Amino acid sequence: MGSTIVIKDVSKSFGKKEVLNNINLTMEPGQIYGLIGPSGSGKTTLVKIIVGMDRPSQGHVQVLDTPVPNLKLLQNIGYMAQADALYPDLTGEENLAFFASLFELKKDVKKKRIAYASELVNLTTHLKKKVQDYSGGMKRRLSLAVALIQDPQVLILDEPTVGIDPALRQSIWAEIQRLKTTGKTIVVTTHVMDEAERCDRLAMVRDGEIITSGSPAELKKQFAITSLEEVFLKAGGNKQ
Numbered sequence: 001m002g003s004t005i006v007i008k009d010v011s012k013s014f015g016k017k018e019v020l021n022n023i024n025l026t027m028e029p030g031q032i033y034g035l036i037g038p039s040g041s042g043k044t045t046l047v048k049i050i051v052g053m054d055r056p057s058q059g060h061v062q063v064l065d066t067p068v069p070n071l072k073l074l075q076n077i078g079y080m081a082q083a084d085a086l087y088p089d090l091t092g093e094e095n096l097a098f099f100a101s102l103f104e105l106k107k108d109v110k111k112k113r114i115a116y117a118s119e120l121v122n123l124t125t126h127l128k129k130k131v132q133d134y135s136g137g138m139k140r141r142l143s144l145a146v147a148l149i150q151d152p153q154v155l156i157l158d159e160p161t162v163g164i165d166p167a168l169r170q171s172i173w174a175e176i177q178r179l180k181t182t183g184k185t186i187v188v189t190t191h192v193m194d195e196a197e198r199c200d201r202l203a204m205v206r207d208g209e210i211i212t213s214g215s216p217a218e219l220k221k222q223f224a225i226t227s228l229e230e231v232f233l234k235a236g237g238n239k240q
């Protein structure tokens with residue numbers, strides 16, 4: 001098998017507005033990739049194209065050697081969107097059961113996955129509550145549990161820890177690191193620099209282009225500075 005994700009010459013326009021310009025990236029198993037860049041730079045558009053929710057205007061994407069979009073691929077892609085896509089009238093548990101039912105999971109596996117995912121995001125004691133009564137952070141946590149429910153090979157997390165308190169953020173990151181050691185490919189968009197530090201590779205997106213990429217240490221070296229925050233400000237900040 002080749003790379004998990006191959007993004008080749010991808011551009012995307014909405015009407016006359018070009019949002020992505022000739023993106024090329026490959027992503028390998030057992031690695032965490034961070035997409036960082038200012039608001040509106042195109043990160044969400046890029047991850048939606050990887051998932052197959054948006055189509056590129058030019059270029060193409062392959063995930064697990066399969067051209068995107070492909071319905072079967074969704075069994076192997078866990079996607080946590082920036083906006084929570086949950087059913088407010090259902091309980092947390094019912095939401096998880098519903099999303100689990102979209103995948104080919106045996107009954108006992110499904111039960112275990114629901115227990116694992118709700119435990120991971122610390123929602124076990126709130127599973128019987130309706131989602132409309134959840135706080136914003138609880139909804140984010142449930143969305144993360146949904147993304148993990150089918151034990152996908154590829155995890156795509158769009159700002160996964162926004163609204164999540166520091167202690168839980170630590171445990172979620174510990175789990176992301178563990179999942180990586182099982183060979184999964186993880187893509188995270190983030191504005192949080194200590195999260196960017198935890199990625200193996202970073203791609204900095206600005207105005208729809210990848211202006212630089214490399215490991216956190218490489219980027220710091222390239223810009224001769226010690227913190228990623230400075231890399232962000234130097235390379236990713238407002239255009240002068």
Ligand SMILES: Nc1ncnc2c1ncn2[C@@H]1O[C@H](COP(=O)(O)OP(=O)(O)OP(=O)(O)O)[C@@H](O)[C@H]1O
Binds near residue numbers: 043
């Ligand atoms: N469906 C759409 N129609 C028109 N313009 C869009 C659409 N989706 C995104 N855009 C535009 O594309 C640009 C990139 O948006 P995108 O959400 O990808 O940025 P982002 O880097 O993820 O931002 P943030 O960090 O704030 O989430 C923005 O200017 C946005 O307004």
